[in-house]
Amino acid sequence: MEEKLRIDKYLWAIRLFKTRSQAGDACDNGKVKLNGNNVKASKTVSIGDVYDVKTEARKWVIKVAGLFAYSEAIKYYEDITPPEALDKITFDAPSFHTGKRLSKIGRPTKRDKRDIDEFLSEE
Structure with missing residues (x-):
C-alpha cells in the first residue's frame, strides 16, 4: 500500500523548512511550484x-525519489538544482532566524535589576 504524503509534510521532513507551518505558508504564498503551477499545502506527493521551491536561503529544484518514514526523510530526495543557480547564492547569514534575541543583549534581567536597585539604594 502506497502511503499518501502531503507536500507541506514532505518539505518539512526533508528539512527545507524548519517547521511544517513554514512549509505550508510557502505553498500558500506561491513559493512551491509543480510544472510551473502553484501547489497547495494539501497536494499529495508522488x-x-x-518541485521548484524558493526558501529564504536559496531556490531548490527537488525531485521526489521516494516516500518514507520521517526519521529517514533526508535520504529520499535528489537536489537537481542547476549549478549556475548555485553560483548566485551567498550563505552569509544563517538560513533560519528563530527570533530569539542574543544573550546578554537588550533588557536587563531580574537579577540585573536587583543589582541596579541595590547599587542605587547604597547612596
Whole structure:
C-alpha cells in the first residue's frame, strides 16, 4: 500500500523548512511550484515529481525519489538544482532566524535589576 504524503509534510521532513507551518505558508504564498503551477499545502506527493521551491536561503529544484518514514526523510530526495543557480547564492547569514534575541543583549534581567536597585539604594 502506497502511503499518501502531503507536500507541506514532505518539505518539512526533508528539512527545507524548519517547521511544517513554514512549509505550508510557502505553498500558500506561491513559493512551491509543480510544472510551473502553484501547489497547495494539501497536494499529495508522488515519486518522480519535480518541485521548484524558493526558501529564504536559496531556490531548490527537488525531485521526489521516494516516500518514507520521517526519521529517514533526508535520504529520499535528489537536489537537481542547476549549478549556475548555485553560483548566485551567498550563505552569509544563517538560513533560519528563530527570533530569539542574543544573550546578554537588550533588557536587563531580574537579577540585573536587583543589582541596579541595590547599587542605587547604597547612596
